[in-house]
Every structure is written in structure tokens, then in C-alpha cells.
Amino acid sequence: MIDVIDFKQSVIDRSFPNKLPLYLQALWYDGTGDWKTAHDLIDRLTDQRSAHIHAYLHRKEGDIWNADYWYKRAGKIRPQFSLEEEWEMLVREYTQ
Template sequence: MAAYIASLDGAAPAPELSAPLAGLWWAAKGDWDRAHKIVQDDSSREAAWVHAYLHRVEGDLGNAGYWYRQAGQPAAKDTLQAEWERIAAALLGSTT
């Protein structure tokens, strides 16, 4: 997780990242549109989870709810930062 967070200092995500992790990376950099495009083009449950997060960031809770259901995840109630960290940890296989 530390290496992933440290990579946010770079200009682009590592090319080997999955689409959900790349989308989450762009979200952290403040590029909502790029993040959304990446996860919108991926049909995985992981991408749906990031997609839900992005719509929560946007303030579109109805759309976020749809994507949480697609991801099989409960709708987040904590802070956006806490959710970002939780998604990143889950996608990276980290328990911390």
C-alpha cells in the first residue's frame, strides 16, 4: 500500500496496475473524468466499487448506490478518504 500511495507523486500510474487501481489512482490525483473513463470501460466488480466511489465523490448518491450494488459492496458511510484507503487496501490485498 505504501508504494501505491508513494506512486501518487508521479505523473501517471504504473502501467501494470489493474483498471480499478488505475482509476483509484487518478481519483486521488483529482482527475475524476479520467478515473471514471477507466472504470466505466471495465466490467469487474472491483471497477464497479471504484465507480461507486467516484459517483459518491461527485455527490450523485443515487448513481453511487447502483454501482455499490453492482460491486456487491455496502454503500459507504465514512469519509471519502477512508473509503479510498479501504478500496485501495482491498484491491492491493492489504489488511492495513
């Protein structure tokens, strides 16, 4: 597994890391500004991590109803802090 520092550096460098799980691939693409690819990767996955990232992506899109649906599927509540802080939190949580 990749650590948070290497993950974030790979986003800055646009150097896609090898063998990332799909949920981290989605965060990576979102971090590079490619929301569509991020969503396409996560759209059909049903595990809790993927649902959490799916929720974040819909929140970012502005589709709050859909985001809340995915937060519930993930067993989470929509955060009240910025999208940037949520992306950071997701990366830290799922690269450990």
C-alpha cells in the same frame, strides 16, 4: 502487484506505476485529483472490483443514486465514513 505503500507514494510523487489493472489506474488518477480520467477508465467495466470503484467515484461526485446502483452491482453497501477513508480502504483492499 503493487503494495499499498508503494501505490500511495506513487500518487504523492505523481509517478504512474507500470502494469496496473484498470481499476487501480482509476484509483491512482482519482488520488491525483483527476476524477474524469478515473471515471473514463472504469466507466465501461463490469467486474465487481470496477463496479466498487465506480460506485465510490459517483459517491465522490455527489451522484448518490448512481453510486448506490454501482454499490449494489459490486455487492457492497454505501459506507457511512468519509471519501478519504473509502479511497484508503479501496487501495488497501485492491492492492493485496
